[in-house]
Amino acid sequence: MTTPAASPMIGARRLHVGDTAFRISLHIAGAIVVIVLLSILAIMFIGGKLAFDTFGLGFIWGSEWNPVTQIYGALPAITGTLVTALLALLIAWPIGFGIAFFLTETCPSKLRGPLGVAIELLAAVPSIVYGMWGFFVLAPFMSEHVQPWLTATFLWIPPVGDSFFWFTAPPIGVGMLTASLILAIMILPFIAATTRDVLQSTPQLLKDGAYAMGATRWEALTGVVIPAVRGSLFGAVFLGLGRALGETMAVVFVIGNAIRMPDSLMAPSATIASVVANSFPEAEPGTLDLAVLLGLGFILFVVSFSVLAIARLLLRQERMS
Amino acid sequence: MKQLSPATRARYFRRQLVDRLMGGLCMLAAGIGLALLGLILWMLFSKGLGGLSLSVFTNSMAQPGAGGGLANAIVGSIIQVGLGAMIGAPLGMMVGVYLSEVGKESKFASVVRFVNDILLSAPSVLIGLFVYQIAVEPFGGFSGFAGAISLALIAMPIVARTTEDILRLVPQAYRDGAVALGSRENEVVRKVVLPAAFGGILTGVLLAVARIAGETAPLLFTSLGNTNWSTDMTQPMASLPIAIYRYAGSAYDEWVSLAWTGAMLITVGVLLLNILSRFSHAAVAGKTGG
Amino acid sequence: MDAPSVVHAAAPPASTRIALQGINAFYGEKRALFDVNLEIPDNAVTAFIGASGCGKSTLLRCLNRMNDTIPGARVEGRILMDGTDINGADIDPVQVRTRIGMVFQKPNPFPMSIYENIAYGPRTHKLVSTKADLDELVESSLRRAALWDEVKDRLGKPGLGLSGGQQQRLVIARALAVSPAVILMDEPCSALDPIATAHIEALIDQLRKHTCIVIVTHSMAQAARVSQITAFFHMGKLIESGSTDQIFTMPKVEQTQDYITGRFG
Numbered sequence: 001m002t003t004p005a006a007s008p009m010i011g012a013r014r015l016h017v018g019d020t021a022f023r024i025s026l027h028i029a030g031a032i033v034v035i036v037l038l039s040i041l042a043i044m045f046i047g048g049k050l051a052f053d054t055f056g057l058g059f060i061w062g063s064e065w066n067p068v069t070q071i072y073g074a075l076p077a078i079t080g081t082l083v084t085a086l087l088a089l090l091i092a093w094p095i096g097f098g099i100a101f102f103l104t105e106t107c108p109s110k111l112r113g114p115l116g117v118a119i120e121l122l123a124a125v126p127s128i129v130y131g132m133w134g135f136f137v138l139a140p141f142m143s144e145h146v147q148p149w150l151t152a153t154f155l156w157i158p159p160v161g162d163s164f165f166w167f168t169a170p171p172i173g174v175g176m177l178t179a180s181l182i183l184a185i186m187i188l189p190f191i192a193a194t195t196r197d198v199l200q201s202t203p204q205l206l207k208d209g210a211y212a213m214g215a216t217r218w219e220a221l222t223g224v225v226i227p228a229v230r231g232s233l234f235g236a237v238f239l240g241l242g243r244a245l246g247e248t249m250a251v252v253f254v255i256g257n258a259i260r261m262p263d264s265l266m267a268p269s270a271t272i273a274s275v276v277a278n279s280f281p282e283a284e285p286g287t288l289d290l291a292v293l294l295g296l297g298f299i300l301f302v303v304s305f306s307v308l309a310i311a312r313l314l315l316r317q318e319r320m321s
Numbered sequence: 322m323k324q325l326s327p328a329t330r331a332r333y334f335r336r337q338l339v340d341r342l343m344g345g346l347c348m349l350a351a352g353i354g355l356a357l358l359g360l361i362l363w364m365l366f367s368k369g370l371g372g373l374s375l376s377v378f379t380n381s382m383a384q385p386g387a388g389g390g391l392a393n394a395i396v397g398s399i400i401q402v403g404l405g406a407m408i409g410a411p412l413g414m415m416v417g418v419y420l421s422e423v424g425k426e427s428k429f430a431s432v433v434r435f436v437n438d439i440l441l442s443a444p445s446v447l448i449g450l451f452v453y454q455i456a457v458e459p460f461g462g463f464s465g466f467a468g469a470i471s472l473a474l475i476a477m478p479i480v481a482r483t484t485e486d487i488l489r490l491v492p493q494a495y496r497d498g499a500v501a502l503g504s505r506e507n508e509v510v511r512k513v514v515l516p517a518a519f520g521g522i523l524t525g526v527l528l529a530v531a532r533i534a535g536e537t538a539p540l541l542f543t544s545l546g547n548t549n550w551s552t553d554m555t556q557p558m559a560s561l562p563i564a565i566y567r568y569a570g571s572a573y574d575e576w577v578s579l580a581w582t583g584a585m586l587i588t589v590g591v592l593l594l595n596i597l598s599r600f601s602h603a604a605v606a607g608k609t610g611g
Numbered sequence: 612m613d614a615p616s617v618v619h620a621a622a623p624p625a626s627t628r629i630a631l632q633g634i635n636a637f638y639g640e641k642r643a644l645f646d647v648n649l650e651i652p653d654n655a656v657t658a659f660i661g662a663s664g665c666g667k668s669t670l671l672r673c674l675n676r677m678n679d680t681i682p683g684a685r686v687e688g689r690i691l692m693d694g695t696d697i698n699g700a701d702i703d704p705v706q707v708r709t710r711i712g713m714v715f716q717k718p719n720p721f722p723m724s725i726y727e728n729i730a731y732g733p734r735t736h737k738l739v740s741t742k743a744d745l746d747e748l749v750e751s752s753l754r755r756a757a758l759w760d761e762v763k764d765r766l767g768k769p770g771l772g773l774s775g776g777q778q779q780r781l782v783i784a785r786a787l788a789v790s791p792a793v794i795l796m797d798e799p800c801s802a803l804d805p806i807a808t809a810h811i812e813a814l815i816d817q818l819r820k821h822t823c824i825v826i827v828t829h830s831m832a833q834a835a836r837v838s839q840i841t842a843f844f845h846m847g848k849l850i851e852s853g854s855t856d857q858i859f860t861m862p863k864v865e866q867t868q869d870y871i872t873g874r875f876g
Contacts (some may be wrong), residue, residue, distance in 0.1 A: 022507035029415035030433040037436045040451045098350025106344045122358045124536020124595045129584045216340035246444020248538040273446045297450045310440045431808045494719035503709030517722045
């Protein structure tokens with residue numbers, strides 16, 4: 001029914017205009033993602049250069065922070081960031097893992113769906129709400145009940161040198177410990193959800209093999225499942241750590257915002273993110289004050305970039321194999 | 322079973338005990354998680370409902386005792402989140418389409434995918450600082466527009482990730498069918514693949530909107546906040562999260578109460594968006610047959 | 612009966628629609644086809660048979676350049692369609708596919724309405740200008756695919772709501788709507804029950820009066836029922852081709868004989 005002309009198929013070239021435009025625009029979109037990341041890095045570095053030039057390595061190692069004398073050392077903020085984030089992880093990971101195990105293995109199937117949704121909703125609550133809750137509910141509770149007890153109970157732990165007294169501090173409610181707790185609550189659903197996804201991705205065959213050998217659920221988990229997905233489990237942990245390192249609003253309410261080396265786990269302190277948010281209103285463009293904040297931003301960027309990169313590599317490795 | 326030696330039986334008993342104990346602890350962990358959600362929501366409602374009145378939605382922020390509300394902050398949030406999503410979502414979709422349909426496993430696509438995953442969890446305070454340097458400082462001041470840009474940068478990687486994930490679920494048979502009918506690459510994507518994945522992409526956009534609606538840190542550096550009614554995108558603009566932040570830290574009970582009300586509103590909004598997104602996701606799963 | 616690929620006298624007299632000359636295909640390092648030469652006549656059904664992995668589906672995908680969409684796939688040789696080499700450097704594969712329809716193993720209607728499924732091709736290639744023309748084209752395509760009576764009252768319903776056999780006829784109608792000169796079918800009945808298979812086979816027999824049809828099938832019985840020409844493949848090589856009657860009753864090559872007797876019935 002078709003009488004072909006000489007060559008109806010010749011004419012339209014392989015590089016069609018529509019397809020070319022389509023491909024180019026998509027490549028541009030992809031490039032924008034990379035450009036944004038590189039620009040953040042570059043802008044932070046260029047903006048913070050004055051701080052690095054002025055203080056050299058002392059900007060990172062200096063423990064004095066004094067806007068009046070214009071001496072800025074980031075060590076207190078870096079310490080606060082690392083301590084609160086790691087402490088939060090220490091609290092959140094066992095609970096998050098427990099939730100994940102419960103959801104994948106022991107939970108009655110009727111509860112599994114709603115419970116999973118609840119955990120994911122908890123992850124969606126804006127961080128400022130966690131901050132407010134920490135400030136108005138958790139901090140008073142800490143100051144009245146938890147901190148006096150901690151101080152009294154752990155008085156026997158010897159101090160580190162003569163400057164760090166662990167749990168001995170005036171019970172004012174705000175400080176590193178409270179910040180860590182809020183961070184822990186914040187990253188808990190996140191770790192639980194990611195870990196659950198990892199555990200769910202283990203082939204049933206693997207577990208069946210262990211069960212067939214007479215293993216209990218816990219033995220199947222520790223003996224077969226965890227070794228099989230170890231990388232991804234660490235990935236989930238690092239992802240949570242990345243979150244905790246850069247969190248601002250949940251921390252700013254409860255950390256106490258004192259930029260000095262902490263003398264106790266309960267002492268008011270600061271994190272890089274909280275310093276940047278708090279000091280920003282006083283930092284005029286072009287001044288050392290702003291350069292210092294951008295320099296801090298650069299440090300935070302490098303730290304969280306490394307943590308997140310490790311997390312993604314660990315998670316991806318598993319996905320490939 | 323009945324002829325087990327006492328030693329074996331003891332070992333068996335111990336193993337069972339460990340299993341039960343650990344199972345119990347995990348259940349306890351889940352209980353803690355649920356209790357926390359309940360506690361936070363209960364606190365929000367018990368403190369937030371008290372301050373809820375019509376004036377919250379009709380009046381702008383005002384001095385204590387002047388009967389102020391959050392109207393300007395709510396509208397400011399809607400404008401900035403709306404514009405942010407309008408910029409960030411299409412860009413993110415294009416990135417997702419690139420990763421799934423064009424770049425696939427190529428070198429450049431792997432880099433883009435990796436960087437996008439990093440941006441997905443990058444500290445939002447840095448996004449704020451970044452946009453301050455490129456869109457506030459050079460253009461002479463804080464603006465609603467800068468706020469929207471910072472939110473767009475947060476929404477983009479979220480939409481990109483969900484778009485890629487959902488496009489990978491679209492059966493290859495649809496693409497083959499369209500290609501075999503003589504469709505161009507762009508037609509395959511625009512007319513067949515994207516419509517098939519519409520519900521899933523919508524889910525991603527809704528999740529991104531939910532996420533940026535609660536973002537506070539980036540707005541501190543970009544739109545700053547504004548106690549007056551303003552819809553001028555070139556001027557500082559109020560937003561709900563910033564209003565909550567300022568009021569929560571204030572010394573006036575009336576403002577603190579408004580902060581709780583604002584926090585309740587934003588949480589309810591965000592959770593509703595999350596639940597809504599589940600429905601759009603379920604809809605697409607049904608449509609493509611799983 | 613001496614010439615290797617002479618058309619049997621019982622087959623309808625037909626001109627050659629597609630001539631394959633020295634086709635080699637590679638997936639990365641793996642070679643899938645070895646120097647295939649074959650002539651495919653118009654107005655007839657040509658069946659490709661052979662065991663799994665023998666290269667029959669690969670060859671089918673060469674005919675509309677679907678292998679272009681597989682990374683690492685490479686095809687050598689000339690595929691002359693009405694005298695034009697569709698493998699030529701100046702040929703747009705999209706144009707090739709517009710003239711050659713394809714039906715897949717599993718029915719793959721788009722997640723749209725029945726009407727939209729059929730209208731997809733004509734719209735994409737701007738074959739019609741008015742809604743009335745499009746309506747007419749949709750109806751005639753569905754009629755030719757023997758589906759019209761079953762779906763005329765629910766054209767707005769999703770194509771995925773149809774039964775498997777109806778879905779397969781829907782995608783055949785979808786292919787017919789752009790008036791292809793050739794229709795390629797890749798095991799079109801392998802996902803269908805016997806009744807639906809009978810429907811499709813009857814339809815194929817109708818369609819061949821106006822089109823050139825190439826069908827890949829793993830079912831000897833089906834090849835015998837629907838095709839006029841049969842080509843037998845083994846390990847990427849064309850072992851024997853000829854009229855279906857001849858291939859099934861007196862194959863010249865022992866391998867063909869073994870395959871057919873081992874599997875027939």
